[in-house]
Amino acid sequence: MSDSIQMTPLWEVFIRPRSGLHHKHVGSLHAADAEMALQAARDVYTRREEGNSIWVMRADQITASDPVNSDSNFDPAADKIYRHPSFYDIPDEVGHM
């Protein structure tokens, strides 16, 4: 790893498109610290009015699931379609859910 990469580690960027929605991962960037990461995120990811709030988080602070465990983690959900709430008749009065 080169010096410049160590001085500007990787940050993950999350943008909230509108008030009321949740922040969504949009990409990553290199920056020296949290404040500079926010500045860079503003310039890199919100130039086209993509959002009104930014979160940044150091990539090395994220704990990720291991792809080796994908089968045991995710396959068991495949045949449990009843967990989707798609077997209910929703009254019209409820409107959009």
Place this chain on the structure above:
Amino acid sequence: MQAEAKSTGLQQALFDVALQIGDDHLILGHRLSEWCGHAPTLEEDLSMPNMALDLIGQASALYTWAAELEGKGRSEDDIAYLRTDREYRNCLLVERPNTDFAHTMLRQLYFSTYMRAFWAENLDSPDPVFSGIAGKAVKETTYHIRHCGEWIIRLGDGTDESASRMQAAVDALHAYTGELFIDTDGRKACIDAGTISASANIQASWQQTIDEVFSLAKLTAPEVPWPQTGGREGLHTEDFGYLLTELQYMQRAYPGAKW
């Protein structure tokens, strides 16, 4: 008759001011755009052209306003691209070469800090076009100051190399800041008419922000026995001719080109 002459005089003075500020923005916007594709990091390669576009957008609004005040049928493009070097009224600071990232960030901090104070003082200008431009510009300049200020603090208080380059930029550029606060005849007439605010408050606000950043960045402003001035009278530095050649190339080679 006298009232009309007075209003024509004020119109000419406002034109002078619009041209000075418009030229400041166009030239600095062009300088920043020279970094496009050459910035030290991908993030800054987006950030500097972003700022350049803010500046050129301001120039466009100011030139449109200037052209209306002048009333001679010139377009904003005519004003931007079809003048010779002596006809540009930008201050010398904005035409200084990029040199390195430290010089570029500092030049921007000096200018944006001045402009934010200028626009903030003029938000209530009786001229609706002017106050309209001010409203948008205050937000943009606030961001420019934050972005450049944060970089300068980190570079000035960073490694030996970054600290010495940052201080070298201060030593090279500080002598150009005095020109920002010169009240030309046009400005004086507008100040007297109450259309724009006097420079005193603007200078105090500018000094306060610069002092704050320099204190955090461990930078020292040098004594300036001979302030560098001349741009407001059209007397520019040698670098300016090369900049104009680049800036005007397309319009000179293909007059009136459209796409």
